[in-house]
Amino acid sequence: MHHAPTLGADPERPLYIVFVGAGAVGCFYASRLHHPSHNIHTSLIARSNYATLAANGVSLQTHTFGNYTFTPSSVLPSPSAAAAAPHPWDFVIVTTKALPDRSDDATLIAPLVSPTTTILLIQNGVGVEAPYRRRFPSNPIVSGVTVISAEQITPGTVRQNRWTRLHLGPYSHSADLDAESRVDSHLESLGLAKAHQIGDYWTRLGGIKDVEISDELDLQIIRWHKLTINAAFNPSSVLSGGRTNADMVSDPELRSHLKGVMEEIWEAVPTILGGRKFGEGLASPERILKSTERNVGGRPSMLVDWEAGRPMELEVILGNPVKIARGRGVRLGRMEGMYALLRSAQGRRDGEKGKGKGKGKEEGKL
Ligand SMILES: NC(=O)c1ccc[n+]([C@@H]2O[C@H](COP(=O)([O-])OP(=O)(O)OC[C@H]3O[C@@H](n4cnc5c(N)ncnc54)[C@H](OP(=O)(O)O)[C@@H]3O)[C@@H](O)[C@H]2O)c1
Known part of the structure; x- marks a missing residue:
């Protein structure tokens, strides 16, 4: 051509x-x-x-x-x-x-x-x-x-x-x-x-x-902004017993929790990213919650992975941000809590899955 x-x-x-x-x-x-x-x-x-x-x-x-x-x-x-x-x-x-x-x-x-x-x-x-x-x-x-x-x-x-x-x-x-x-x-x-x-x-x-x-730092701003959505909705969906995004935002306690996670990242970002802030063009926590009301049926991938018994992206969505923030002297308290709980839940699920397999085999032999 x-x-x-x-x-x-x-x-x-x-x-x-x-x-x-x-x-x-x-x-x-x-x-x-x-x-x-x-x-x-x-x-x-x-x-x-x-x-x-x-x-x-x-x-x-x-x-x-x-x-x-x-x-x-x-x-x-x-x-x-x-x-x-x-x-x-x-x-x-x-x-x-x-x-x-x-x-x-x-x-x-x-x-x-x-x-x-x-x-x-x-x-x-x-x-x-x-x-x-x-x-x-x-x-x-x-x-x-x-x-x-x-x-x-x-x-x-x-x-x-x-x-x-x-x-x-x-x-x-x-x-x-x-x-x-x-x-x-x-x-x-x-x-x-x-x-x-x-x-x-x-x-x-x-x-x-x-x-x-x-450029490099603007891309990281975008990455951390996307994280506000992923870190709020994905873990909460699993920990709330498998609720969808739209369902969570309709529950006042969960809505307030989701907003808290997003605001926590919002406030920490300038310290983490050398003074850079989320710009005006990026959706605010309130706007994200509002637009989620319409996203009926949206199931976070972490919930899908959890229900399928697959590993969840816990380290990059919760563990890394918590550790990067700690390294800058900032605590992301809500995220730390969800990280600890989900790491434990995943560990126990996988441990039990291992035991279950062994048991299944033995039963099979009988
Ligand atoms: N899906 C979305 O809508 C979406 C939206 C935004 C961002 N993301 C992000 O994009 C990334 C990819 O997500 P996804 O939804 O595409 O996941 P996915 O459908 O699970 O695809 C991941 C693929 O990687 C393969 N894979 C993993 N380890 C491999 C290895 N060692 N060698 C060869 N293949 C390997 C998996 O193969 P197996 O089948 O063998 O496991 C699977 O086919 C994630 O970080 C996710 O959070 C996804």
Whole structure:
């Protein structure tokens, strides 16, 4: 195509992208980033749904783009299989659930990362980037925050219910998020250029209209703002006995609790982010509560994971913020409480699950 040189990758040099984590978010965003006619070749590393994806690709049911099938360049069963590809990967995009207490995903992707690879994370929570920066001190890292409602309804079938918002920005910090002085300006500008490059493919080739690129600290503001929603609603939904978001905001005690969690983060953010505040453009706790009233049926992912017996993203949604805040001398009291309770509940559930399994086996033998 004659316009490929300006829109897509270099016609002489294919661009290779691999997603690690072929779930709801990974499959959706990968499907908008695979453009062989523009020399952009996108692959998926899958786990439990590997066989289905390898045989049939991904079936997408989307609110924004209708229904279609996405056939990636390749579907790979593991990072080591992807590392055997005869080319380096230009972008490694991590779309697993962020579970640093269960899985060291920075180590997992190490075989895929060459000196020129950009690592892009699209995950909820805060502090998700630090293990990647520690492991890959000189690669560009792009931090991604998405507002989307998507789920894998059966293996290989992904439904996007609404929204496509994707915020991208560089992450250069040498270790944890800290004051501006620790931003590495070379890595920041490299990461920013990569964020623009890939954001441009998503927008101009993939049709995603609300990709926004920010600088490093603004992206962290967005990440912490998204956290106010996730940290308030997700844990409370589990601890309240499995109530939906709209149901919780209709209960005066729960509504006041949710507002308290959001305000707690709101007040701590300037201390955590070197004086930066949430800007006027970001929804206030009251506005978030108001708009949640209409979101009937919305079930937080943490509740879905809890009910399915899967690990919850407790560390990145509660543990990291609590620890980062403590490091700055700020206590997030409500979040500390929920963190302690849910960590315990998850531990006991998993312990009991282990015992249950053993018992089941013995009964089976009888
Ligand atoms: N879904 C949403 O609407 C939404 C919205 C905003 C933000 N987010 C965030 O986006 C991130 C991804 O969420 P999601 O909803 O897409 O989760 P998901 O549907 O559970 O997808 C995660 C995928 O990662 C795979 N995976 C995990 N570890 C792997 C490994 N070691 N090797 C290969 N594959 C691995 C999982 O495979 P298995 O099937 O084998 O476990 C699963 O397919 C999370 O941080 C989430 O909080 C999600």
